[in-house]
Amino acid sequence: MGSDAPPIIQVSDVTVGYDHHIVLKDVTFEVRAGEVFCILGGSGCGKSTLLKHMIGLHRPMAGSILVDGTDIVTAEGEERRALLGRIGVAYQNGALFGSMSLIENICMVLEEFTSLPRQAMQAIARMKMKVVGLQDAGDRMPSELSGGMRKRAAIARALALDPKILFLDEPSAGLDPITAAQLDELIVELSQTLRITFVIVTHELASIFAVADRVIMLDKERQTIIARGSPEELRDRSDDPWVRQFFHRQSSSA
Amino acid sequence: MADSGTATLDYEPLAEGGLRLVMKGTLNAAGIQQLWRQVMRQVAQSDPAALEIDARGVESLDAAGMALLLELKAQQEQRRQDFRIRGLRDDLSDLMKLFDPGPPAPPKPGPGLLVRFVHRVGEISHGVLVGFHTQVNFLGEIFVRLLSVLVRPSRLRWADTFLIAEKAGANAVGIVALMGFLIGLILAFQSAIGMRKFGAEIYVADLVVLVLFRELGPLITAFILTSRSGSAFAAELGTMKVNEEVDALVTMGVDPVQFLALPRLVAAICVMPLLTLFNELFGLIGCGLVMRSFGFPVATYIDQIQEAASLGDLFGGLAKTFVFGGLIAGIGCLRGLQTGKSPSAVGDSATRAVVSGIVAIVVVDGVFAVMYYYLGI
Numbered sequence: 365m366g367s368d369a370p371p372i373i374q375v376s377d378v379t380v381g382y383d384h385h386i387v388l389k390d391v392t393f394e395v396r397a398g399e400v401f402c403i404l405g406g407s408g409c410g411k412s413t414l415l416k417h418m419i420g421l422h423r424p425m426a427g428s429i430l431v432d433g434t435d436i437v438t439a440e441g442e443e444r445r446a447l448l449g450r451i452g453v454a455y456q457n458g459a460l461f462g463s464m465s466l467i468e469n470i471c472m473v474l475e476e477f478t479s480l481p482r483q484a485m486q487a488i489a490r491m492k493m494k495v496v497g498l499q500d501a502g503d504r505m506p507s508e509l510s511g512g513m514r515k516r517a518a519i520a521r522a523l524a525l526d527p528k529i530l531f532l533d534e535p536s537a538g539l540d541p542i543t544a545a546q547l548d549e550l551i552v553e554l555s556q557t558l559r560i561t562f563v564i565v566t567h568e569l570a571s572i573f574a575v576a577d578r579v580i581m582l583d584k585e586r587q588t589i590i591a592r593g594s595p596e597e598l599r600d601r602s603d604d605p606w607v608r609q610f611f612h613r614q615s616s617s618a
Numbered sequence: 619m620a621d622s623g624t625a626t627l628d629y630e631p632l633a634e635g636g637l638r639l640v641m642k643g644t645l646n647a648a649g650i651q652q653l654w655r656q657v658m659r660q661v662a663q664s665d666p667a668a669l670e671i672d673a674r675g676v677e678s679l680d681a682a683g684m685a686l687l688l689e690l691k692a693q694q695e696q697r698r699q700d701f702r703i704r705g706l707r708d709d710l711s712d713l714m715k716l717f718d719p720g721p722p723a724p725p726k727p728g729p730g731l732l733v734r735f736v737h738r739v740g741e742i743s744h745g746v747l748v749g750f751h752t753q754v755n756f757l758g759e760i761f762v763r764l765l766s767v768l769v770r771p772s773r774l775r776w777a778d779t780f781l782i783a784e785k786a787g788a789n790a791v792g793i794v795a796l797m798g799f800l801i802g803l804i805l806a807f808q809s810a811i812g813m814r815k816f817g818a819e820i821y822v823a824d825l826v827v828l829v830l831f832r833e834l835g836p837l838i839t840a841f842i843l844t845s846r847s848g849s850a851f852a853a854e855l856g857t858m859k860v861n862e863e864v865d866a867l868v869t870m871g872v873d874p875v876q877f878l879a880l881p882r883l884v885a886a887i888c889v890m891p892l893l894t895l896f897n898e899l900f901g902l903i904g905c906g907l908v909m910r911s912f913g914f915p916v917a918t919y920i921d922q923i924q925e926a927a928s929l930g931d932l933f934g935g936l937a938k939t940f941v942f943g944g945l946i947a948g949i950g951c952l953r954g955l956q957t958g959k960s961p962s963a964v965g966d967s968a969t970r971a972v973v974s975g976i977v978a979i980v981v982v983d984g985v986f987a988v989m990y991y992y993l994g995i
Contacts, residue, residue, distance in 0.1 A: 462961035462962060478647045478651065478682070480654065481651070484651070484685050484686065484689070487685035487686075487688060487692075488681050488685040490722070491681060491685055491688060491717040491718070491719055492717075494716075494718065494719035494720075495716060499719045507960040507961075524681075526680050526681050
């Protein structure tokens, strides 16, 4: 999917870090419309940091990030708000608001961006819950959910505004293989039926092969992208020892 | 969902009490927000035996448009009446099936108002009694541990204890002194209003020193320590509980009460009398300032307070502070260890630590007052 599609995200010569500490430098890649794009790498390589820059939470030290035609680094005011309405983000631990039920969590986003009547918002929220398979859990509080349910609910909330792009931070982290596989199926289904572009940060091999059209791989030492392509290409054809280790699940001493 | 929508709507009556809604254009959030109430009102008024949506003219449909169709469908199903959509494009129809949550679950019949009221009163009373029981239990348990530390001082984590004492005690000297100074000053001014009528301003010193030593000094300091450190203890231990650090201690064979609560208890018991002394000293300075402004020399003021207050007053007040310190730390730690799992749990624990701490201090202060009265202290 999306092999000939135009790019929807363009990351150009981006350097990211905290204070004066550089995490990644001169990173360039693009995500095509409709594809499931995974950002891979070992712990501490800057995957989540890069994602936070792509959704505009942090400003890169250098470079530009174009998301759906808008530079998320420089966009301000209405332009930025409009862009935020076209993207959805599901955080690693769900980041659901603990004092609100799941339906209220979703309605909150709708209240912010639309002027729909309350009944309409609740109907939309119930629809989004149905898509992620939580149609019976709308009145539950986040603390009453299992880890897998919380991730699904986070995706439902991220879907609230019919986003064109969905960013997921480690969606299968901390889940059992069956629940993780179900979540992967959901991602594929959403990608195919709603034609949403997915940008997923992960290091779960099974998930990568189940969902990803294309991946990039980051490395902590070299502070940049060390491989890019489909997961199968990287597994079978990469000469980079680190990439081979990653895809063949070997430790560095092996 | 923010694009402007151009949706139009027509109503056509059908045979046998049916209604047809002819929808055209782009059914999106912008268009739906105008139409939603109108459609719902129209359908509710006509209460159609069958509702038919003519969607041949629908060009596109977003979540809001779908929500309108699905809500109408759910309402008709709830009323056990017919609903059908004609002419909707196949791709949009498939998308709708994916999103259709089905009819909402019927609300469960709950108990009546009286039953709910009695249930709630019972629940709250039970909660209060259980809470009191747990509190007394915990304080008893921690007191026994404290005695065991007196027998074997090496069992206490002294480094932690000093650090906590510094945070709860040394770092609180400023606020305790300021509060003492202001209370002394205010008390002196307020009591001078009455005393002046009898030309007895000199006795302001007697009043302030006795009130400070016996009641206000220990009480004000205890309130400051509760709100400053009791809440901090609850929040610290609560965060550790949420992060499963307390569970980790248990599985490592370390007793959380011994490891976490005891250093805080010892630190609070040690710093409380010292802080109270500071509070009282600065209270007397505040009062002294007022007395000086009334024209009394400092030496006269000091003589007056020496005559008015005995060491019994001072130590009687200080004796209470040991108990207050123990209560503040004990309740703070207990609330921290009782923290639940929700994001607001730590905040709730800190609030409960302050509220129960203040209530416990006032109750115990009352007990001391009765005890001192009968003992003639």
